[in-house]
Amino acid sequence: MRQSLFLFFLLFTTIVVAQTKVSGKITDAAGDPLPFVNVIFKNSNEGTISNEEGRFYLESDTNYKAVVFSFIGFESKEVPLGAKNTYKMEVVLQEEAAALDEVVLISGKQPKKNNPAIDILRKIWENRRENGVKQFKQYSYDKYEKLEFDLNTIDSTLIKSKVFKGMEFIWDQIDTSNVTGNSYLPIFINEAYSKVYGDNVLNEEKEVLKGNKNSGFQNNQALIAFVKDLYKEYNVYDNYLKFFDKAFVSPLSRTGIDVYNYKLLDSAYRDNKWCYNIVYYPRRKNELTFKGDFWVNDTTWAIKEINLQASKSANINWVREVYIEQEFEVLNDSTFLITRDHFLSDFSLRKKEEAQGIYGKRTTLYDNYEFDIKKDKSFYGEQTDPYNEAVYNRPDSFWEQNRLESLNKDEKGIYKMLDTLKTVPRFKTLYNIGATLATGYYEVDNVDIGPVFSIFGFNEAEGLRIRLGGRTYFGQNDPWRIETFGAYGFKDKRFKYGISGKLLLDRKSRLKVFSGYRKDVEQTGASLTTSNDVLGRSLASSSLISVGSNDRLTRIKLATAGVSVEPAKNFVVRVTGSHRKLRSATDTFSLDYFAEDGTIKSTISQPEIELGLFYTPQRKTSGYGVERTIINDGDFPSFYLGYTYGLKNILDGDFEYKKLQAFYTQPWNIGGFGRLYSTVEVGKIFDPVPLGLLSPVPGNQTYFSLYNAFTNLDYYEFVTDTYTSLHLEHNFGGRIFGRIPWLRDLDLREVVGFRAVYGEISDENRALNASNITYRAPGDIYWEWSVGVGNIFRIFRLDFNFRGNYLDNPGAREFGVTGVFGFSF
Template sequence: MKYWVLGFLFFAFSNSFVFAQTKVSGHVYDSNKQSVPFANIVFVNSTIGTITDENGKFYMESDQNHSSIKVSFIGFETKTIKLSKRTTYNMEVVLEEEAASLDEVVIYKGKTSKKNNPAIDILRKIWDNRRENGVKKFKQYNYDKYEKLEFDLNTIDSALVNSRIFNGMEFIFEDIDTSRITGKTYLPIFLNEAISKVYGDNQLNELKEVLKGNKNAGFSDNQTLIAFVKDLYSDYDIYDNYLKFFDKSFTSPLSRTGINVYNYVLSDSAYIGNKWCYNIIYYPRRKNELTFKGDFWVNDTTWAIKEINLEVTKSANINWVKDLYIEQEFDVLNDSIFLITKDYFQSDFAFNKKEKSRGVYGKRTTLYNNYKFDQRKDKKFYQSQVDPYNQDIYNRDDSFWSNARMEDLNKDEQKVYKLLDTLRTVKAFKRLYNVGTILATGYVEFNGWDFGPLFSTVGYNTIEGFRLRAGGRTYFTANDRWRIEGYGAYGFRDNKFKYGISGKYLVDRKSRLIVSAGNRRDVEQLGASLTNTNDVEGRSLASSSIVATGDNSRLTSINLSAFSMQIEPRKNFTIGVTGSYRTLKPADDDLFSLDFFDPDTGEIKSEIKQAEIATSLAYYPGRKTTGYGVDRIVVNDGDYAQLFLNYSVGLDHILESDFEYQKLQFFYRQPWNIGGFGVLNSSLEVGKTFGEVPLGLLSVVPGNQTYLSIQNTFPLLNFYEFVTDTYAAVHIEHNFNGRIFSRIPLLRKLNLRELVGVRGVWGELSDENIALDASGFLQTVGAPDEEIYWEYSVGVGNIFKVFRIDFHFRGNYFDNPDARDFGVTGSFGFYF
């Protein structure tokens, strides 16, 4: 701030420039001292304005010098207020009701009619012409794109400055500034810049973005952080019916369904540039829905948007985000086509939505320039590279950035580079960074070795009793070409030591050819999933949960060795081949039996020895990953389709292997965003085993005897309640994201989210496989072949923002031994 004062004095006394800036904030009331939400505030003789929030408060600023503001709202007399100084905070504005509307309750509440409303007439013209504007009007297009991402600490006060957490880092507070959107003080802490060339083909429905340069402050070459931030602020089109932010679908004010959730008011008309435009104000009809408030200017001939502002209301059912503000600007090409030139996005992340709560601003500024059209590219041009990383892109010199930036960095942004370079040398910052890393990854970092994951240190099951586990992995950088992982565990009831060790190496970056090998000796719940592979690093959560319902003694001791190769010939499409050898035997012979008749001698054996070769195909359309080492991190976890096909062949008489068989498995998962109605998650699993195999090699329908919600399991099935050699399972779950609860007055403020689910499985078990079982166990359990076994559930999520509870109901097979007809599971998680 001291530089601002010095600059002002210099300009004032030099008479070379006139410094002009106006800031104003306040509270709008009616004559009864009640707050007036969504009132319109503008600087007189300008198009710069804002809208009061749900509490009637506002903040507004301009780089120009303004002498008065105008305050208006439906049903009230418009009020013009003179400003006596450039900065006027905490104004109190009282609006008087119009005489003609004193008795009209609907108007007083701000509701607007859907009929005979000129604003909605204009909205319909926008719908009719929205496909005729922007790059969609051309066959092909390309343009330059400059993107700037920034994070700032906000609400800086003396309590924060003097906090112990910043001991040794007080120097960072020497220069703070004020947000032009909220009026809060803030301190920049992270900055990333990116220059790209974007190519699109509307005929081929293809889009490709080529990164030309990337630069970030304090975290050089950190593609993971950059990728997560960019996914957080993914691109959007305001003309779409729904805009997706933070895994939530917000109804666009330009949506065809907008008239059901927004009020629209035709407020003004004026020239913007040389185009005559109408100004329309919009605000939500109801609280707690995923909607915006704001205004937009629309041209009167093309019905294209010239400027638009969107701000999420504080009552919106979204966690950890207190404010979200968007503004976009468009320019005219050839006197008729409007193309976006600027997109500004700001969010305020905070633990709660109280006015004075501290948080972190996340800002994204995107500028577009140098549009060119109808320059055709071959379809191969749009194919994504498996490994597009180029180190030079992340190490551009200053001259590149001076020429490439579409706007200069301001003084705060220039300061970030120097600030974070300095912070990295401060011990206090290093300690803070290490704590954050542990919470984010579950590992404690040492020099080249990570200890963890800490979250799996303690477990419990019937066989082992309490179980302690300690492990780690090699870790020099996020892009290591090789990695070794291992763990050791001890059960205090069975007094046995278990372990697992594996290693993998990235042979070729371009094709992502990876070889891996390992060995694991442990106790496992085989019936925890249907579609599985011989992964030496994996372990079933079902066999080590702290609390379980019913008996969980049917555990298996496994000794698994595997060698695999995997290649990615096209992005998100992988081919893998795995050779494995495993031995399976009961973890406790007195509690569970895997006895079978040897197919060659007829004698009874209790230990299965099996060699197997498996070939797998996996495809993840829409998956976003970061990193170019042997391990990559998925950026948009759960937000893309998954298809997996596995073909396994059991080899007999190799290393004393017992059985010859073939197994075919297919898995398909698909999330569906259904606009304002939430998200539907669906999955399908089918499989069949050809040949005769014993219990230990059959497909067990996955039950869940824990109180934790485990994906693709049946919460009311006990382990080994159904065993199959042929199966088909479907899981469907819909999250309404609070759409129903938001319309119930007593529940509205809790921001709860309703979920419903249904799941079913059908399966068969052949007489030949039953005959192989020497324990008689398969005579007492069966497969769901008479009718499809099914369950349904209802759930409530977002309890205290972190907890979800589900209530499950059994649909049939009530006569099964120890059948549970009702159950409850829960889970913790941080979700927007």
């Protein structure tokens, strides 16, 4: 959903033209491209270098009459400029006659031994821990961040498109990127000013937002927070730099020698410091690597300047270009502190240069460094108000005083253009369509209708099922929310419904109350860790197609009420009271059990009280209302510990029991070897209960790959009262396929999985059974494994699943094929 929001909101634009622009390609006399050629406007210090393909782009706000090309071993060439915009230049450099024997082009594999560039790289490794703010016990600094998104590769076809009818004014001003040379129109800008405090002794850091301003979508913290997470901060000295959920190998990495070619290109003074210039580029294609160059000081071995451009062959979806620049200043002749960080990415559905796309640009400036001013540890642990309205509505005078870099004419124009655009009816229509696709809800006044993607379903009990729901929505910071749904099954001819409400009582502590009621059909064995979510519904109950007979369904009437609070950041305490009535939904499935008087009962009536503790360190959220948007979903560890007490003879309760459950899930970036997802779940029920209250091992009879389910198990094939399960799934990100020539260009990704569960069930629980199911627990550890091919057409993954044991179970499925659709970089 976040990516869909991102692609939609980046739709429109306006900017003015710089004074002098040149672009083109540089070759030698034989027609071979010349990389890393110096390109400079004559009589200036404004310049760039050509890329690996010999292409270059350079612009300036000043009018220049000529551009000069120079490269070691070649004759310098001056080209006069007849117009202020000169594109697609074809520049041919001639080798110097006196230096023909000395010409060495930077290409191909560079040696690892006797290479001065690698000797310098080792010096950087030895000294990197001593650079920057890490040299001091405490530090603080001002931070100004500017985020901008632009529609790029503007051509006449796009300008004349009927989509933009009535919005033609947005094309009045177009500019050109000084990195890619493509035309673009800005559509969104966000500015943020913060104060950052850190303590290297306590290993703590805190950022206090002082002001935030954006164009077009005032106070839309969800969009702002998503964009910021997309461009999360990084340290070029780290071995791996994470962007778009991918781990790129840093050119300063200790493993860089095996991944990059390095060449010492030049040495010169940079701000009165003697520095070496090193060029680097990938040794192999299809890996998550960069190309570029950096300047490093000859005494501190600290980076003075660095630029990184992602390899065009890198296995990453929807991103056509990534370009990074960082600059550092020298403090006290020894300390190098970052002063400027510029990050540009070019998003597009196609990687062809002529395809339309969206630029995302982040510029971060740092200033007013102070050191060794100690603050109490309590300062770093203090909970602050997650949303201060004044911070998002600062006057212009605040920004004039605190901007570390003034807005140019183009950026100032974005605010005005977006304000005008929002008044155009056609834009509002496009906005509503995009919002529906992104959120799954269609907005009607202050009510959202949906989710539109769950309208149709099918199961053995209901046959074809139609469901429609809605929720109140006045804004993302609503202090209360009501949600409801209604559904009808054409086979059982029954109406189902549900309603829930939530109210935020205190914004700072996140104290809220909630309650709800649901009457529905559910696949109750779809997960080990139980949930009291009134309106939640598993895919197992509503999949249109299933494997075998999906008839082990339960009619449920569930009422809940509770309270939750967040005493510390990302630590939630929740107390829930619930009452469930359960009975079989089909004639071929039974929840019957023996009552104390020896009779057989078919309905379970059970009230419970649950205490749940949730801890999600590093989770990032947006908004301050009763519901918050998780920005970095799937990018942080999660811990849960729950204690449930079942009540007997209270509210018609049938059983008294105690239950403990816990889970831990963690994503891991394994450097250049991809991403691993791991989950461990444990649980125990301490007293006898019937089948409807036990813990079935979650099977999967759908054709969808479900992470926390056992793909080759049927529902209720194993039932437990004590269990431990492990789920592992590793995505290699194309590391293997990328080295196979005939597969390389497909950008496929390898996925392997392993799942195991151990469980027990007591004789007392078996004795309660009066159903048509014979209880069996995986006492010998059931396991299965899978191999998959991901990134098929960039949106689909196909998994081949193999059962490891218990092959003698009736109807055991030894092999199965499942798939899953998804949007990922």
